[in-house]
Amino acid sequence: MSLNLTEEQQELQSTLKRFFEDTITSEYLRRRLESNDELDESLLASFQELGLFSYFGESEGEGQFLTLSLIAKLGGRVxxxxxxxxxxxxxxxxxxxLLASSSHIKDAFGESEVAALLSxxxxxxxxxxxxASSLSFQEAKGEVTVNGTASYLSGCSRAKRLLLLSRDGVFITRGELGxxxxxAALHSERLDRTMVRHAVSFESAPLLxxxxxxxxxxxxxxxLCAQELAGMSARVVEMTVEYVSxxxxxxxxxxxxxAVQQKLADMHAESEALQALAHFAAWTADYSQDQLELASQTAILKAVSVVPKIIETAIQLHGGxxxxxxxxxxxxxxRAQTLSALWAPSEADYDSLLAAAE
Structure with missing residues (x-):
């Protein structure tokens, strides 16, 4: 299977790139920084009008996670x-x-909720x-519950439930957020003020x-995080080339x-290497499961290591x-420092990386 994007993926990428660049401008970011709004409802409505949610609800689609990762990369650019x-x-x-054929999901939350998820x-x-979480799972009498706190979660302002991914299993909260x-409590003090984040606390919350x-x-x-950081690095390199030219x-x-050319060459080389790694990792999710763990660990490790440095060099090359x-x-x-702190590999991640590389 080719690593190249299909014609459909290229068209979607081109359309979303234009939409993001026209919508998420520097002026828009500044307005959001000064706003107390936790969510831009009009932007969410635009995502729905573009059919982005329903597109990924098609279970027969090929290469859908790779396509989803392209959205993360484009989002990182802006x-x-x-x-x-x-x-x-x-x-x-x-x-x-993943769950279209799972009847017990529909039994738990209803047919209407599944339909609403797709839209x-x-x-x-x-x-x-x-x-950035400290959670513990308990199982008693066939019921699984969770206790603890997860910090710096994005998207909670509009979320109904949480999907928990752990080495112990995959769960959905039976109860609704709130x-x-x-x-959920808003993080009023945060480094990246372009993204609203919450701390979510669980107290014997039942899980499905x-x-x-x-x-x-x-x-x-x-x-997805590696692709977002890859998109950020690509845009920062472009901004720097435009400025020094x-x-x-x-x-x-x-x-x-x-001296400027050498720094730019290093920035470009690191950015291109990261983009290639992140793209390959996304491709393995659809087409090569055996390589998924190693590819994903390598991509995120590269991303959190190099992107802050690329941006710091860009700041230096922009002068005063x-x-x-x-x-x-x-x-x-x-944004890069926040993501790097949240996704910095743990000892367990390094162990997984070494095990996958054997």
Whole structure:
């Protein structure tokens, strides 16, 4: 199976790239920074009108996770303020691709909820246990419950339930977010203010176990994050090339100086390597399950290691204007540092990486 994008994927990528660039502008980001709104309802409505949720609810679609990862990458380019890839993954992708034939899901939540997941009218939020979380699972009398807290979750403002991904299994909260035993509190102090995040606390919250492989699903949010960071790195390199090509010193573009060229070459090489790794990891989710764990761990490790450095170098190459807080590069750096902190590999992740590489 070719690693190249299909014609349909290329068309979707082109359409969404234009939509994101026209909608998520620098001015839009600044307005969101000053706004107290936790969610842009009009932006969510636009996602639904574009048919993005229903598209991923088609269980017969080929290469759908790779397509979903492209949205994460495009979102990273513009610093998408809503966690669209995560919503799709835990909602219509989950219900359409993974649970369409699972009757007990419909028995638990009803036919109408499954239909609403496919359309985006109801949203679930994925929670990868281990990423800024301290949770414990208990099982008694056939009932599974969870206690603890998960921090810095995005997308909770509109979420109905949470999808928990852990090494112990895959679960959906039986209760709705905000109900007894599941409370969400807004993080008012956060480094990245372009994305609203919550801390969610669980107190003996009952869970519905899903007949899904945690080994199959745990790598997927990791890949979405790697793709988002890859998109950020690509856009930052473009911004820097544009700047040094027009900014002049001694009547010549600063991009003509060898010291600048060398730093740009390093930025470009690291960004291209990350994009290739993240793309391959997403491809393995659809076409090569045996390589999924190794590819996903490698991609996220590369992403959290190099993207903050790429952006810091970009700030330096922008000169004085780059060091002002008003420059958009600082928004990219804050997002990159946040994601790097949340997804920095743990000792268990390194063990998994080494085991997968054997």
């Amino acid at each position: 610093l998408l303020t809503e966690p669209l890839p995560s919503w799709i993954f835990a909602s219509s992708y989950l219900a359409g691709n 985006g009218d109801i949203l679930y939020v994925p929670l990868s246990v281990g990423a 109900a007894a035993g599941i409370t 176990p899903l007949p899904l492989s945690s080994e199959r699903l745990l790598p997927l949010p990791r890949i 027009t900014r002049k010193q001694f009547d010549v573009p600063v991009g003509g100086f060898q 204007i780059g060091f002002t807080w008003e420059h958009d590069l600082h928004l990219y750096l804050r």
